[in-house]
Amino acid sequence: MDDDTSSLFDKHIKEYDMRLRHIDELLQRAHAKTAPYKEHEAAVELARLQKERDRYANWVNEQRIRPLGNWRQEEIEKAGPMGIWDAVAQQLERLVERLER
Numbered sequence: 001m002d003d004d005t006s007s008l009f010d011k012h013i014k015e016y017d018m019r020l021r022h023i024d025e026l027l028q029r030a031h032a033k034t035a036p037y038k039e040h041e042a043a044v045e046l047a048r049l050q051k052e053r054d055r056y057a058n059w060v061n062e063q064r065i066r067p068l069g070n071w072r073q074e075e076i077e078k079a080g081p082m083g084i085w086d087a088v089a090q091q092l093e094r095l096v097e098r099l100e101r
Contacts, residue, residue: 013060013063013064015082016060016063016085017060019082019085019086019089020053020056020057020060020085022089023053023085023088023089023092024053026089026092026093026095026096027046027049027050027053027092029096029099029100030042030046030049030092030095030096030099031046033096033099033100034046034099042095042098042099045091045095046095049088049091049092049095052088053088056085056088
């Protein structure tokens with residue numbers, strides 16, 4: 001495997017981790033606001049978003065332990081998961097904004 005592919009792999013994993021940290025921060029803020037409202041609509045939405053976060057965090061962990069030699073160049077170059085991270089983060093941002101008003 002060449003250095004460019006290894007570097008690109010590392011870059012993508014770092015981006016995934018950075019987005020995961022952002023989502024975790026949003027989740028923490030949202031949990032703080034919804035704690036008193038266990039049955040509230042926002043708490044239900046937050047639980048759904050937490051499951052989405054966990055699903056994609058597992059995917060990142062699987063990619064991290066996957067041997068670099070198994071990566072195909074097109075998998076590394078496509079940004080599909082980034083779109084998913086963005087969608088989850090946007091939903092969390094809207095929820096946090098709504099709760100912090």
